[in-house]
Amino acid sequence: xxxxxxxxxxxxxxxxxxxxxxxxxxxxxxxxxxxxxxxxxxxxxxxxxxxxxxxxxxxxxxxxxxxxxxxxxxxxxxxxxxxxxxxxxxxxxxxxxxxxxxxxxxxxxxxxxx
Amino acid sequence: xxxxxxxxxxxxxxxxxxxxxxxxxxxxxxxxxxxxxxxxxxxxxxxxxxxxxxxxxxxxxxxxxxxxxxxxxxxxxxxxxxxxxxxxxxxxxxxxxxxxxxxxxxxxxxxxx
Numbered sequence: 001x002x003x004x005x006x007x008x009x010x011x012x013x014x015x016x017x018x019x020x021x022x023x024x025x026x027x028x029x030x031x032x033x034x035x036x037x038x039x040x041x042x043x044x045x046x047x048x049x050x051x052x053x054x055x056x057x058x059x060x061x062x063x064x065x066x067x068x069x070x071x072x073x074x075x076x077x078x079x080x081x082x083x084x085x086x087x088x089x090x091x092x093x094x095x096x097x098x099x100x101x102x103x104x105x106x107x108x109x110x111x112x113x114x
Numbered sequence: 115x116x117x118x119x120x121x122x123x124x125x126x127x128x129x130x131x132x133x134x135x136x137x138x139x140x141x142x143x144x145x146x147x148x149x150x151x152x153x154x155x156x157x158x159x160x161x162x163x164x165x166x167x168x169x170x171x172x173x174x175x176x177x178x179x180x181x182x183x184x185x186x187x188x189x190x191x192x193x194x195x196x197x198x199x200x201x202x203x204x205x206x207x208x209x210x211x212x213x214x215x216x217x218x219x220x221x222x223x224x225x226x227x
Binding site for chain 1: 118206
């Protein structure tokens, strides 16, 4: 079945530590790939997106993501996490590979401890 | 000013009541969407509209209806609310370009007692 998967429901990291959130997809072709963040009580905000080209994508708030075709993955990373990064993170897919529909993963909740 | 607004932001209603959630956008986008968010399930698409005359069902449209009153307005109705429709509802827009990036409103928290 076609899908987008976020294997980690919840992750806890210490402030200043590095972060990697996983996202895998399963489609016949490479979809357009997105990462969104949802802070408590807020709507979703786009962090970054990948359509083609350079497989390392820079986003807002110091986040980056790397597209790996061989692994069907688009993992989100940050070298040093800040307490304000505590939020829910969603991977999403869209574009022709998904029939131009937009699908979200189930999300990863990030807790940052001092 | 916010580009995508939703009203109300919070609503408590009773089983069987009809309720409407409204969404307005100033981004000039043709495409609008309604999602619901439940803990552990991510966002699920309820309905989407690619222009005023185009309305499509999403993954979970049963129990919901929509109205696209204008390019900038897209309303979601629950004809007879039930408790398992208690959720966070989001409206989103996109510009129809192949990239299909979506922009979200702040959400409406709906509780059905």
